[in-house]
Amino acid sequence: MKCRQMTIGELRDTYKNGQINLAPPYQRKPVWKTKQRLLLLSSLFNGIPIPALIFHKQFHTGTLKEIYDVLDGKQRIETILHFIELKKIRDEGRLWVEFINPHTNKRDYLFYHQLDNKKVNKEYENILEKFWTYKLPIIEYEGDLSDFFGNNVASKEVFVRVNSTGSPLKKHEIRHAKCAGLFFKLGDMLEEKYMNLFVNQWRVCSSTDTKRYLLHEFILELCVAIHLNIYSDRRKKLDELLSQYKWTGREIVFVRKGFNKIIRCVKDIFPNDSIKYTRFKNKSDFYSLFVVLLQLLNKGYVLDSRKDNRIIGKFLSEFSKQIQRLDPKVKKFVIPNLPESEQKLLPYIISTRQATDSLRNRETRHKYLMSVLKEGFILKTKDNTRIFDSSVKDLLWLLQKQNKPRCPNPTCNEKCKKYLTYDDAQVDHKYPWSKGGRTTLENARLICSSCNSSKGNRQLV
Structure with a gap:
């Protein structure tokens, strides 16, 4: 583990290079409110120290880059990136910084794109350059941490311990x-x-x-x-x-x-x-x-x-x-x-x-x-038997009065075969089984295979 410093400009470039992972599996979602984000920006622009960011450095073989998983400081980093318009925080509007104009002595509220304007930046005595060179304290380690007895401490355990002292973790955030x-x-x-x-x-x-x-x-x-x-x-x-x-x-x-x-x-x-x-x-x-x-x-x-x-x-x-x-x-x-x-x-x-x-x-x-x-609505239960007995098809066929019976085409199926043949005809429920229709002869009807496959659980007409 080592301690070092990184300027906000270096943080920006490292993020743009795809080397900062804000969402390792154990990270939580943003919980900061706008007031907290504005307070952080005020501290940065006024040179007030902020807590250290904690990174877990790993070498990613796919990209051949050193990747920094964020263990602590995600919300601080996201606030900075959102302010400089590199990363959008969901449900958060544009952030501003409050200043006292050195020439008019009036209170101003400036967004990043205004500070990025050369004329405005010069009026505020090159404040943006000072912002980029602000040094953030970094605690960085590789591999697993070890306790006093040489036992490994996993990075997700470090996350839980560290974040238990800041905005308290909810039970499910720990899960x-x-x-x-x-x-x-x-x-x-x-x-x-x-x-x-x-x-x-x-x-x-x-x-x-x-x-x-x-x-x-x-x-x-x-x-x-x-x-x-x-x-x-x-x-x-x-x-x-x-x-x-x-x-x-x-x-x-x-x-x-x-x-x-x-x-x-x-x-x-x-x-x-x-x-x-x-x-x-x-x-x-x-x-x-x-x-x-x-x-x-x-x-x-x-x-x-x-x-x-x-x-x-x-x-x-x-x-x-x-x-x-x-x-x-x-x-x-x-x-x-x-x-x-x-x-x-x-x-x-x-x-x-x-x-x-x-x-x-x-x-x-x-x-x-x-x-x-x-009990109050006497809900119907589905019939324990869903498939009709094979003899039902024979019975229904014998009950047909025409030599060439027509398919009832209950769903106006364009691919209906119009006429039934014994080999193609299928037995199905008039009132759908899924809606409580009984698997009985009274609720049975012959339709062509095409209509049966297109019918779903709609009631036959």
Whole structure:
């Protein structure tokens, strides 16, 4: 390990040469606010010392260059690069520096492109040249650090220790630094795919949550529920599955498909992003609804009937309004006198007050939502048998009254074969099996192979 200095001009050139890696696997997302970035720039332009940047130097065989992984100082470097217009920070506008004009004694706010103007720079006594020559303290090491006993300390462990003394790391930021693998990458993929939905459309999470990996953590919690097919106690199972469990590619695909399917179901229940007007935009309520829908799907209940889902959505919206009206009446240690219909809602309300992610409170919400959705709406289950018996085709063929029966072409398929032949005809459900259609003779019909392959799960007409 060695200590040295690097001017801001040298930092700029090193970055432009592709030698500074701001995003090693253990790094976190930007968390600084504009106020913190402006304060840093003020310090740099006023010659005030700032903390050292910590680099881990490695030789990259692909580019034949020395690469500097940033262990500490990412936000300081990004602020400088954003200010000089080399790197754009997401959701951050142009940064400025506040000066007192040496000639007019008035306060000025200048952007980089203004300082880069020769006339302005000269007016401010060549301030930009002084900025480029500002010396940044650097701590640099190669390979692994060693402790006093000669044991190696990995770079990701250095990152966790160093950053625990600055802007405090959230628990999931530490997980991000220490954990890598298929499951964590699945969280990355789903977060990227659904960030706009969860943050801007449904408002289940905030933009701040995304910066501190809290959306990523929440998505992985939902993935844990899919893997286990049940709710879990806080994030204990998440930690276990990240640190100890060896995931297979097949398990990752199973979880990913399950997640996508439930999200489609929620969209159907709450069309036009109407979930944001209900209490189910709260993480605790959303989690419970997600797990209930998961278990109903796994038990064979039909959840892709748009008509039925709209009814469920209206009920959940009314339920949400009722809870919101009742919530203020329920005070700590004081249970008001309420009608019997409202008394039944008390356990649910109490379970959303404190420790909402505890096993007991998740169980309370789960039982209530499961009972009203499963028993209250009498959701249909899918037939255990999906494939028709071979004798059904013979029966249907015998029941045809024409010698040359026409294909009903239920979906107006342009490639329909028009007429049925025994060899080509296929048996399919009139009402789709996926929507609760029975695998019985009454729900069976002959169509040509082309129409059967194009039909999907649409109801035959």
